[in-house]
Amino acid sequence: RSTYCSGLYQHCETVGRRIHMVNLDPAAEHFSYPVSTDIRELISLDDVMEELGMGPNGGLIYCMEHLEDNLDDWLDEQLENYLDDDYLVFDCPGQIELFTHVPVLRNFVEYLKRKNFTVCAVYLLDSQFVSDVTKYISGCMASLSAMIQLELPHINILSKMDLVSNKKDVEDYLNPEAQVLLSQLNRQMAPRFHKLNKALAELVDDYNMVNFIPLDLRKESSIQYVLSNIDNCIQYGEDADVKVRDFIPEDDD
Numbered sequence: 001r002s003t004y005c006s007g008l009y010q011h012c013e014t015v016g017r018r019i020h021m022v023n024l025d026p027a028a029e030h031f032s033y034p035v036s037t038d039i040r041e042l043i044s045l046d047d048v049m050e051e052l053g054m055g056p057n058g059g060l061i062y063c064m065e066h067l068e069d070n071l072d073d074w075l076d077e078q079l080e081n082y083l084d085d086d087y088l089v090f091d092c093p094g095q096i097e098l099f100t101h102v103p104v105l106r107n108f109v110e111y112l113k114r115k116n117f118t119v120c121a122v123y124l125l126d127s128q129f130v131s132d133v134t135k136y137i138s139g140c141m142a143s144l145s146a147m148i149q150l151e152l153p154h155i156n157i158l159s160k161m162d163l164v165s166n167k168k169d170v171e172d173y174l175n176p177e178a179q180v181l182l183s184q185l186n187r188q189m190a191p192r193f194h195k196l197n198k199a200l201a202e203l204v205d206d207y208n209m210v211n212f213i214p215l216d217l218r219k220e221s222s223i224q225y226v227l228s229n230i231d232n233c234i235q236y237g238e239d240a241d242v243k244v245r246d247f248i249p250e251d252d253d
Helices: 002-015 045-052 056-069 071-079 104-114 127-131 133-150 167-174 178-188 191-207 220-234
Strands: 020-023 088-091 121-126 154-159
Touching: 002 088, 002 154, 002 220, 045 056, 056 071, 056 104, 071 104, 104 133, 121 127, 121 133, 127 133, 127 154, 127 167, 133 154, 133 178, 133 191, 154 167, 154 220, 178 191
Parallel strands: 020 088, 121 154
Antiparallel strands: none
16 A cells, blocks of 8 residues: 555656645554654554554554544544645555444545545555455455445555566456356366355446456556546546636737
């Protein structure tokens, strides 16, 4: 996530687009981009683990629930400094339970909506997941679960494409077809799993929402394509005033 955020920030800097990075990961340590708002000013995972004796997973959930309890106080104060047309990127923790089981991030999203933010979720799936169809199905299920939980416009990104040696290998996974996935699953797994494979493949097909955009951070065009899809989801810039320059025709002389 941090690599994605860094690449996005650098791209926006290059094209002259203003962007604000908000860190919501209480376990974060270092950033390669400036952070305008940081949850660690409210609570950090290290402090929770030291003072309450919690492990990393339980401590992270505790931190996010503490953020939820302080949405109307601490976060209100942080967000009041931004303008109506400011573009914010919230770098969230990577623990999947926060998106699929625990309601903290869903409540956070609802809070942003009440504050008239237009929100889009960006879900990153490592390109290594396309090396094996069983891993890919697992990634699809996690993405679909997050989409249903958050109830937001959703962009799924296949990240680290610079590490994929043969780009043709991933094409079938960008817009998955149920029959193709089912055939590959059945070839790799024992017959007793075929009914389960069929149910999983049909689930992906029934929702017809899980597809992926490949992202290669080495290419500005790839970053711009992802950003354009996000802008389209949130209709960014559609309410902006059209800037008109005075036109003075040149003399015939």
